Amino acid sequence: MSMAVRVRLRVKSRVSQQVIEVSALVNSGFEAESPQILIPISVAKQISLYPPPITSSIMEVGTAGGPSRVFLVRDALDVWVLTNDREVGPKLSDAIISLIEEEVLISDKLAEELGLVLLAIGSGKWRFFDDPPDKIRYSEKPQYW
Template sequence: MAVRVKLRIASRKGREVATSALVNSGFEAETPQLLVPRRVAYELGLWPPPVEAVLVEVGTAGGPVRNYLIPRAVHVYVEAGGRTVGPVEADVMVSDHEYEVLISDVLGSELGIVILDLRGKWKFSDEEAVRETEEPQYWF
């Protein structure tokens, strides 16, 4: 089991998506980034890629892949137990290979997410309450 949180993602195009997202400390980034499947990008009005999108090559466990990176494309909120944390402005990386939304290390930190146990226990950095992981949500 892993740590997943419930997100509300709001694009600059005025569209929103609610989904669970995997907190992935192995998704290292220089800026707050959210990796989204192409279907989520479409729902947010970010597919086809806007003119500001840049094609980048990133390393993955399966080898290098090319994704579109859209700078400062969304505001991200974590919603948990009646509490909302955010917004945090984030870049969006659009994936043709991933079916789950992934939160980068920097974005997770800026949202105040602290992993307590890799079997699904987490909390916000400013609280003592232990929270349980969300169910995965796949975007095929």
């Protein structure tokens, strides 16, 4: 069975201090200049980031379905990766709030900050940068919002 790499995250809003745990897709094609996590509007509502704070900005991003407008909230979230044997984080991340995306997505820079190494993307195998070379971790199930 084919699956991408997804990891379990704890996401804490720096605005409201609310916390949510989610399965997130590690998307190496999500290129960003800073650590970013894209969250669907329903996730943003659960941690009181929607409606977005007045400090947010609107930006247009390219997607597989064409251009899309999103809200960018800089330095909005603390993010941890959770596994059965360890917790990595918190790492500071921008929030990108999408009105159309149904999955939480991790940018290339946030994945690197969290120490994620993709081993076999098609079969969902990964490890942390500092795991032993023979340690293989497996993808979480997708979570759609």
